[in-house]
Amino acid sequence: xxxxxxxxxxxxxxxxxxxxxxxxxxxDGVINDLRQAKKHWLDQAEDNVIQKNQHAQDIITExxxxxxxxxxxxxxxxxxxxxxFALRQLVSIGRESDVLMYDxxxxxxxxxxxxxxxxxxxxx
Numbered sequence: 001x002x003x004x005x006x007x008x009x010x011x012x013x014x015x016x017x018x019x020x021x022x023x024x025x026x027x028d029g030v031i032n033d034l035r036q037a038k039k040h041w042l043d044q045a046e047d048n049v050i051q052k053n054q055h056a057q058d059i060i061t062e063x064x065x066x067x068x069x070x071x072x073x074x075x076x077x078x079x080x081x082x083x084x085f086a087l088r089q090l091v092s093i094g095r096e097s098d099v100l101m102y103d104x105x106x107x108x109x110x111x112x113x114x115x116x117x118x119x120x121x122x123x124x
Contacts, residue, residue: 020120027113029059030086031106038102041093053090060086082108 037052
């Protein structure tokens with residue numbers, strides 16, 4: 001059900017927003033979820049951690065499904081690897097009890113967001 005909600009939300013937004021801006025918005029959502037999940041993890045609010053991790057996973061999954069390997073070529077393949085890595089890390093955070101994984105993922109998505117923001121500025 002959550003994936004459907006994310007898909008509908010992304011679809012509704014995508015009708016009025018260009019793909020680069022939509023990608024930046026998705027990265028903002030992931031970064032926000034990861035920051036909140038880390039805070040909840042430190043506060044030992046396990047249910048909130050699970051909710052934020054799941055939402056971040058849903059957004060990353062949508063990013064992964066939206067990749068165009070034909071047009072994107074090597075960039076799409078590399079993004080696919082990064083998204084897959086992020087999904088695996090989110091699944092393992094609970095098992096390994098390593099809050100520093102959040103910082104690593106936040107840094108990755110901040111870097112990706114910055115790159116897409118540069119593309120957006122060059123595009124317009």
